[in-house]
Amino acid sequence: MSKEQSASLCMFGDQELGGVQRERSHGVVGKPRLKAVNRQQLMLRTVDVEKLVEEDHAVRAMWELVGRLDLGPYYEDIEAVEGGAGRAALDPRLLISLWIYAYSQAVGSAREVSRRCEYDPPYQWLTGMEVINHHTLSDFRVKHKEALDGLFVEVLGVLSAEGLVSLKRTTNDGTKVKANAGVDTFRREEKIRAHLELAREQVEAMGDPRSEETTARGSRAKERAVRERKEKLELAVVELEKLRETKTSKEEKRKARVSMTDPEARIMKQSDGGFAPSYNVQITTDESKGVIVAVGVSQSGSDYGELVEAEERVERNMGRASDQMLVDGGFVSRENILAMAAKGVDLIGPWSDGAEQSAGQMNRRGVDPTFYPEAFSYDEVNDTYRCPQGKVLKYEGKEERIGRTNYRYRAKSSDCVECPWKDKCCPQSAKRGRTIVRGQDAPEITAFIEKMQSEQAKEIYRKRGCVAEFPNAWIKSKLGLRQFRLRGLVKVQMEALWVCLTHNIQQWIRLCWRPKLVRCGG
Numbered sequence: 001m002s003k004e005q006s007a008s009l010c011m012f013g014d015q016e017l018g019g020v021q022r023e024r025s026h027g028v029v030g031k032p033r034l035k036a037v038n039r040q041q042l043m044l045r046t047v048d049v050e051k052l053v054e055e056d057h058a059v060r061a062m063w064e065l066v067g068r069l070d071l072g073p074y075y076e077d078i079e080a081v082e083g084g085a086g087r088a089a090l091d092p093r094l095l096i097s098l099w100i101y102a103y104s105q106a107v108g109s110a111r112e113v114s115r116r117c118e119y120d121p122p123y124q125w126l127t128g129m130e131v132i133n134h135h136t137l138s139d140f141r142v143k144h145k146e147a148l149d150g151l152f153v154e155v156l157g158v159l160s161a162e163g164l165v166s167l168k169r170t171t172n173d174g175t176k177v178k179a180n181a182g183v184d185t186f187r188r189e190e191k192i193r194a195h196l197e198l199a200r201e202q203v204e205a206m207g208d209p210r211s212e213e214t215t216a217r218g219s220r221a222k223e224r225a226v227r228e229r230k231e232k233l234e235l236a237v238v239e240l241e242k243l244r245e246t247k248t249s250k251e252e253k254r255k256a257r258v259s260m261t262d263p264e265a266r267i268m269k270q271s272d273g274g275f276a277p278s279y280n281v282q283i284t285t286d287e288s289k290g291v292i293v294a295v296g297v298s299q300s301g302s303d304y305g306e307l308v309e310a311e312e313r314v315e316r317n318m319g320r321a322s323d324q325m326l327v328d329g330g331f332v333s334r335e336n337i338l339a340m341a342a343k344g345v346d347l348i349g350p351w352s353d354g355a356e357q358s359a360g361q362m363n364r365r366g367v368d369p370t371f372y373p374e375a376f377s378y379d380e381v382n383d384t385y386r387c388p389q390g391k392v393l394k395y396e397g398k399e400e401r402i403g404r405t406n407y408r409y410r411a412k413s414s415d416c417v418e419c420p421w422k423d424k425c426c427p428q429s430a431k432r433g434r435t436i437v438r439g440q441d442a443p444e445i446t447a448f449i450e451k452m453q454s455e456q457a458k459e460i461y462r463k464r465g466c467v468a469e470f471p472n473a474w475i476k477s478k479l480g481l482r483q484f485r486l487r488g489l490v491k492v493q494m495e496a497l498w499v500c501l502t503h504n505i506q507q508w509i510r511l512c513w514r515p516k517l518v519r520c521g522g
Helices: 003-010 013-017 058-067 092-104 110-116 121-127 134-143 145-161 189-206 216-245 250-255 304-318 334-343 355-364 413-417 443-452 455-461 464-477 489-519
Strands: 170-178 266-269 275-286 292-298 324-326 346-348 377-379 384-386 392-401 404-411 435-441
Touching: 058 092, 058 121, 058 489, 092 110, 092 121, 092 134, 092 489, 110 134, 134 489, 145 304, 145 489, 170 304, 170 464, 275 304, 275 464, 275 489, 292 304, 292 489, 304 334, 324 455, 324 464, 334 346, 334 443, 346 455, 392 435, 404 413, 435 443, 443 455, 464 489
Parallel strands: 170 324, 324 346
Antiparallel strands: 170 275, 266 275, 275 292, 377 384, 384 392, 392 404, 404 435
16 A cells, blocks of 8 residues: 555544554554544643733734723723722723724624634733623723723824824715615604504503513513614604705605614615615825824715814814815815815815806706807906807896805897797797806815816825725725624714724834834844
8 A cells, every 4th residue: 555545544534444454563453543533521721821922913012002091081980999899890991902903803793702702812812811791892882982082082192192193184085884774674754653653562561571471681681672672763753854854855855764773874875886874984094104083974975065074073183173185076165165275274176167067057958059158258348248149148146155156147038039049049948038157266266276277286186095095995894894883873983983993003003013012122
């Protein structure tokens, strides 16, 4: 028998070897004696917890950084004190470090974190081989909103002191993250109110949970589930009214729907072209080292109204405004240009002159391109317009808008009615003359338009993509935030903050902690 055949037989155990008998070198005939695998045994083993992870492991850096922060707000509601009765509380430093490390591994489930504490060395190193209940982890994640906000700001302070934040140039970008709700949970008012009435009846019918033939824990869990469902349906009714206020027609108001599991989620368009219940996560990033300096969550599917609030978050977190902010076209509007100018922020973003929009409107009205507004000549001396057929349009009035004044000019109705080109110039105006609107922008808008036509501004804008979109890609692909695990706007904001906090700490580990460890010979 060849060596290859012998090795092949050893792979299959006694059953495959069957009755193969061989004479060994020492003269004994018999089957090979193999060591059996015993998976039923219990073992006691000495574990050096400190050596579970290497000296340069990221979990050590997270533990170190959290230990440098002021965690006072987290300790305020701990009732157990030294010398008094009661079970000792878990250290908030431990729970914070656990969640940061978990998110760095794309783990957002409290049950999964608890399970990994049983076998995964970095989790075991953090907990000292203790297993933490998933209820404790879940409650801690959403319990301290203001403390978490303060923690995020304090970490920014550490990064700023290390030279990782400058605010000389920031970017703001939005990304849609799916909500923890299915499309099939969206209902109209009739269905929501029917479910709400049923939930109220269930609450009233519960009576004394101690009288039921269940355990005390089961009774409390059932009661809590019914009450939470009732509260969620009541919130759905409120959110439905808020959604209706954004609709214009009666038919849209009637068809408005919200989710019964996460009423604050909204249907939004995704990057793949589809639609799903989502939240709009707004991330502001400092260009110098890619640190996230502000994060917010919105129910709006559009980025248009998010820029001002994003800059205000930067000011609250960092104590001052950005010197310059880069945004894509979804944020650029006259209103936002004026707001950024008032704050002293140099806004950089693409500007559209509205020519395509104007052409689209003309086309929908049936106007021939020969009679588009560009074909009308303006006489600045007499403040009049002249049409391609030589008719005069006189000043009629003006309309004040944000950052722009529109001056309206109209031709005589008799000139247009008798004109042989009426069907191509103003086909929808049966009895009135053709109008032209001349817009005059505010000085801030004019300055912005001129700036964005310069090569310098265009060159700066080309840097936006790699800075603004990297954190969005990172938190989705590396930190796993493609769909929220929590529900409700407040809790979703906290989960987004946890993830962005993790991203910033990873930047600190990469740029500061590990290089320092190498210099010190660690």
